Amino acid sequence: QEELLKQCKHVTSGGRGIEKLKNLEEAGFLTSFLSDGRRKKGIYYRLIDEYSAFYLKWIEPLKKSSQKFSKISWSRLRESPSWKSWSGYCFETICFKHVDQIRNALNLDETAIAKTWKHKGKGLEQGAQIDLLFDRSDDSITICEIKYTDKPFPIDKLYFSILKNKIESYKIQTQTLKQIFLAMITTSGIKKNIYSEELETQVVKLNQLFK
Structure with a gap:
């Protein structure tokens, strides 16, 4: 929250700034999460408004470069790695907008608190x-791994x-000291193999988010 307010122009880091973030959250532009396990805990935000995210990724860069996309360009773009990465981000956004449905699909109690976690590795340490x-x-x-694919996601040796x-x-x-469980949230489920069986993971599919 503090870092976000510092980056926002014409917004103070005090009560007014926090109020504006709350207004954006209530309007459906942002969602907030508590951070788990950090020494410096706080509230973390993510943009979940679909058009705003699309505009910032694809339209704004074009306006700055004075370029235009033709129908052919958009068709080619959909096959690019950048588009696939973008699709994954969009799927994550859909998941964050349907946390209650994910909680229900995992048969978790309403008291289960949704959080996020990040560790920045130092030196050769991997984050x-x-x-x-x-x-x-x-x-x-329950740790949730969110993956976007157009077919059942295969968990190979590396993954x-x-x-x-x-x-x-x-x-x-x-x-x-808590017991850890793993859940895979995917568009089309996971492909069963020896690795998926060893993980003993729960699976939530895209269609379950809209029940």
């Missing part, structure tokens, strides 16, 4: 980030290792 987790009242935590390292990093940095 880690968890966009969404649920801090539960039964001394457990299996990434997930295990992320969970281990969270345990070490937060020093939590």
Whole structure:
């Protein structure tokens, strides 16, 4: 919150600035999350208004460069890595707008608090980030991994290792004694294999967010 207010022009970092952020959240432009396990805890915000995010990513850069996209250009863009990365961001945004539905799909109690977590690695140490987790009242935590794909997501050996390292990093940095569970939130589910079975992960699909 403090960093965001510092970057906003013509907005004070006091009560007025906080009030404006609350107004943007109530209007559906932003969503806020508590940070889990950080020494300097605070409120963290994410832009969730679809048009605003689209404008900042695709339209504003074009206006600054005085370029225009033709129908052919947009068609090619949809096949680019940049577009696929953007689609993943949009899917994350949809998930953040449907936290209650995700909580229900995971059969979690209403007392499970949605949080975010990030660790910045120092030197050769690798950092880690968890966009969404649920801090539960039964001394457990459900870590959610959000992935966008146009078909069932395959967990291979490399990605299996990434997930295990992320969970281990969270345990070490937060020093939590709570039991950790993993949930995969995907557009089309996950492809079952030896790695997905070993993770024993819960799965939430896109269609479950709209029930």
